[in-house]
Amino acid sequence: MRIGLILPEAPQYSETFFNYKIKCLKESGYDVTVFSGKRTKNKLFFKHSSAYPVYKNKKIGQFVLFFFVLLKTFITAPERSVKLIRKEIKDGNQFFTALKILYMNAHIITHKLDWIHFGYATMSVNRENLSGVMKAKTGVSFRGYDINIYPLKNPGCYMKLWDKLDKVHSISDYLYAKAVKLGLPDNVPYKKISPAVDISLFKFKNDAGVIKTPLRILSIGRLTWIKNFETAISAVKILKDKGTDIIYTIAGFGSEYERLKFAVYQSGLEENIIFSGKKEHKEIAKLMNESDIYIQPSYQEGFCVSVLEAQATGLLCIVSDADGLKENVIDGETGWIAPKRDPEGFAGKITEVINMSFEKRKETALKARQRVEKEFSLEDQKKNFIEFFKD
Amino acid sequence: MLIMAEKLKIAIYSGNIPSTTFIENLIEVLSGDGFIIYLFGKKKKEMRYNANVKSFPTPVSEAELVYFVIKESLVLFFRSAQLFKKCMQEVLKKSRNIKKFFRNAGFILPILNHQPDIFHIQWAKTVEQNPELFNLLKCKFAVSLRGAHINYSPLTDRSLESAYKKYFPEIDAFHAVSEAISAEAVKYGADKKRISVIHSSVKDELLIMNPEPHVKGNEIELISVGRHHWKKGYHYALDAMKILKDEGVRFRYTIVAQGEIPEELLFMLDDYKLENEVEIINGMSNEELIKLLQTKHLLLLPSVEEGIANVVLEAMAAGIPVLSTNCGGMKEAVNDRFNGYIVPVRSAKSIAEKINEFILEENEVKKDIIRNAKLTIRKEFTREKQKTGFRNFYDNVSAK
Incomplete structure (x- = not known):
């Protein structure tokens, strides 16, 4: 079985999810090729092909390349090229737009594939006719941004995709439900495969359930509005004003560092909040081991693997009620849920956990660990991936 | 003398x-x-x-720039060869390539030639x-x-x-x-x-405007003005609108901001189902803006950072009550319940509470606030x- 995985770029070393998926599929005999938009210099352990470049400023260079790439594609895959162009025109595109679509897919169309799988729904835009032309099946993964936000800016962007799908993968039930609202027919086979945790890397900490002084709180995630660290910063301010001795570490980098740094400065929390930058797995495991409470204040979340890793480590997890997180943490059993965008709510929940008996906290941490081991193991994930592409 | x-x-x-x-x-x-x-x-x-x-x-275009630099160089050279030499040393020191050299020289030469x-x-x-x-x-x-x-x-x-x-x-x-x-x-x-x-x-002309103030208990028309940027705090404003909507308050909220609507606000509008209550307008001329302002009851400034926002001064002059966060220098213009309303920064709850307070304010109080705002502008911001x-x-x- 030959699978083509379409991604924006070849997964980096740190992107365990895709790397693991590719590894699993390869180990069980699938022939996987990754098609990416950008070229990479990294050493890869899988077959890889990148799209022909699109230049913004070199008009002549672009035209020459465009011409030769199309010529080559028409020679090597004449039937498919013509079919793709016909289909695109039938869908209402201009001839030139159809040629452009052929150009952006020229690195894929010449391959022999049984499955074309879009790693994010966004990757399917302008590639909807590809599998029809290549006589391959079509699969897609829903991950968060692609279903939650991209369609708001591009209404109707998946309408062409929906009726061509053979199978759908989502990291949470909520994302799948949202896709159905966006027009995905509910008779398309669907499989939920949650992210998984490598429990050998995230070991259960010795002092799980203990609250130290100062209280150590941790969050992990990109510094963007989606993660909504502003709410957490305001919550820390409320706690500090009430006299709680607190150190809050935010690990991650992103485009809104300045916005958050200013929030910390304006709230007078420079002594209490640390931006530690982006961390590799081992450092994250270490940070988790040193912390007492993990908070995920996200406004929106597909599922969030960091929260799983925190639960595996035995951190006391307080997360927002963003949809994907409600499937990640069981409120009152493996952690606690606070209303999103509500600093008072988060501060209140943190206080509640501090004032809870040690036994209750320890019990919650243990339950969380057991649930991760049972329901989010790498072995299960592997089985699910392999099954997904069977028959 | x-x-x-x-x-x-x-x-x-x-x-x-x-x-x-x-x-x-x-x-x-x-x-x-x-x-x-x-x-x-x-x-x-x-x-x-x-x-x-x-x-x-x-000039911006490269050809014009080269000509400009040569011309300005000659002028400076004949004015003071020594200064010209020093100038070239400085420019060479900070220029990594020929393009940067011309940019940097094009910046400094006219300044040296005209000696302000x-x-x-x-x-x-x-x-x-x-x-x-x-x-x-x-x-x-x-x-x-x-x-x-x-x-x-x-x-x-x-x-x-x-x-x-x-x-x-x-x-x-x-x-x-x-x-x-x-x-x-x-x-x-x-x-x-x-x-x-x-x-x-602000322009003196604004002071003569006297739009109809909001009548106690009626539906309220809110407006915010300013580019799309996190520091403008529109996300706090939308959080506040969600609170008002949940409370059953009747309102309409307009944001006038140049440019593409950020994902964050798009997502919030969809998540909070505020499409009917909130409108985001992609910029307008100052004249149009002043006209629009006069049809509104309250100008909201939800920012987290400002010097003193000019639009607040303009609204105060034009007789539109203002509700501002206590950011930057806003308190130097706005005094809570005297010539406008002030709320703490980063608090959607406070914004919502203050809007409710304003809606239920006696009409006489509103008129006093408008009068005082105009006095403030006359005294401090002419x-x-x-x-x-x-x-x-x-x-x-x-x-x-």
Whole structure:
């Protein structure tokens, strides 16, 4: 079985999810090729092909390349090229737009594939006719941004995709439900495969359930509005004003560092909040081991693997009620849920956990660990991936 | 009696010609007031100024730039070969390639050729980008303290922070747009005694406007104005609208902001189902804006950072009550329940509560607030007051 995985770029070393998926599929005999938009210099352990470049400023260079790439594609895959162009025109595109679509897919169309799988729904835009032309099946993964936000800016962007799908993968039930609202027919086979945790890397900490002084709180995630660290910063301010001795570490980098740094400065929390930058797995495991409470204040979340890793480590997890997180943490059993965008709510929940008996906290941490081991193991994930592409 | 000597030549430098609305306003105010204004910077558009404004734009296109640099070089060489030599050394030192060389030379040459008496830097970041000014130009230096450049850019930009600390002590005078921002600048080594607070101003015409105020208990029309940027705090405003909607308050909220609507706000509108209550308009001219303002009941400023937001001053002048966060220098213009409303920063809850308070306010109280707001503008934020402020400012600098 030959699978083509379409991604924006070849997964980096740190992107365990895709790397693991590719590894699993390869180990069980699938022939996987990754098609990416950008070229990479990294050493890869899988077959890889990148799209022909699109230049913004070199008009002549672009035209020459465009011409030769199309010529080559028409020679090597004449039937498919013509079919793709016909289909695109039938869908209402201009001839030139159809040629452009052929150009952006020229690195894929010449391959022999049984499955074309879009790693994010966004990757399917302008590639909807590809599998029809290549006589391959079509699969897609829903991950968060692609279903939650991209369609708001591009209404109707998946309408062409929906009726061509053979199978759908989502990291949470909520994302799948949202896709159905966006027009995905509910008779398309669907499989939920949650992210998984490598429990050998995230070991259960010795002092799980203990609250130290100062209280150590941790969050992990990109510094963007989606993660909504502003709410957490305001919550820390409320706690500090009430006299709680607190150190809050935010690990991650992103485009809104300045916005958050200013929030910390304006709230007078420079002594209490640390931006530690982006961390590799081992450092994250270490940070988790040193912390007492993990908070995920996200406004929106597909599922969030960091929260799983925190639960595996035995951190006391307080997360927002963003949809994907409600499937990640069981409120009152493996952690606690606070209303999103509500600093008072988060501060209140943190206080509640501090004032809870040690036994209750320890019990919650243990339950969380057991649930991760049972329901989010790498072995299960592997089985699910392999099954997904069977028959 | 002092006999006025030659008119002072003041360079207003913001990087671009024309500059932002309020700097163009400043140019207009100053040029009518006995100063000769020199403008330097990249030429973005053809501009026509009055006779007291001398504009020396640096061309953007490469061919024109090369010609410009050669011409200006010759002028400087014949004026002072020594200065020309020093200038070339500085420019070569900071230019990594030939393109940068022409850009840098095109920036500094016209300034050296026209030798202003006071070089007034509008954006503090210039002291980091063009330190050669201090080595080459023999004149007084003034720096305006505005918004992000002082309030948060140096928090995450270490090299900017150290540039401020290095050069601020050498600046002859600072113009601060608010008391609040001058306190921030002192942290980077600006001498408190050299800082003058000069508030911005609004056009007198606005003061005669008298739109219908909101009637107690009726549906309310809210408006916010300002570009899409996190510091404008529109996400807090939408959180507040969600609270109001849940409480069953009848309202409509308009945001006037130039540019593409950010994902964050799009997502919030969808998540909160506020499509019927909230409208985001993609910019408009100042005249249109003033017209629109007069159909609204309350101007909301949900920002987390501002100098003193001009739109708040304009609304106060035009008789629209304002609700502002207590950010930057806003408290220097707005006094809670006297001439407007103030809420803490970063609190959607407080915004929602205050809007409710306003809706249920007696009509007489609203009228008082509108009257007091107009008085505040008449007293503190007129063109005349700003003019006098700058006249004293420049006279003091040149006398030093």
